[in-house]
Amino acid sequence: MSSALIIIDIQLDYFKNGAMELVGAEEAAANAKLILASFRSQNLPVIHIQHISTRPEATFFLPDTTGVRIHPDVTPLPDERVIVKHYPNSFRETGLLAYLQTLPIQDLVIIGMMTHNCIDSTTRAAKDFGYDCTIIADACATKDLQLNSKLVPAEFVQNAFLAGLSYYYANIVTTEAFLK
Secondary structure, eight states: OOEEEEEEOOBGGGSTTSTTOOBTHHHHHHHHHHHHHHHHHTTOOEEEEEEOOOOTTOOSSOTTSGGGSBOGGGOOOTTSEEEEESSSSTTTTSSHHHHHTTSSOOEEEEEEEOIIIIIHHHHHHHHHTTOEEEEEEEEEEBOOEEETTEEEOHHHHHHHHHHHHHHHTOEEEOHHHHHO
């Protein structure tokens, strides 16, 4: 065993009628389900990251709300680790690194939401901790952003962040390519 799957924040608030709907969330979740099935069929470690907001000004991932629940496409099994986080970086003030260090792995496959925030910060941290990272691009989703009153469409946000990560931090592939 040399690889583990990290599923970041595929939670109901990111889907239709959620408090922070993302562009392409349904498609990303469907691809995440395929990746998850592959890891499960090979008995490889799966780690679910669940964001629960503790910031007073937070508008989504609020404790004890429906939106904080993990999406049904990637529901954790009883033997799969679920790590709760309160910051974009899945390593910050969590037991993720300590848990990974108990496993005989070197490679992390990262999927989830939001590409420009939690995927980005977690991948950079993982690389800094010495892990080789692969991001499944179409198993991730993000949203439109604004910069100086200009709209940056989600597609551009997704491509720009993944392009930046591909330079040093991660190998970027599609679900189809990964499953071959």
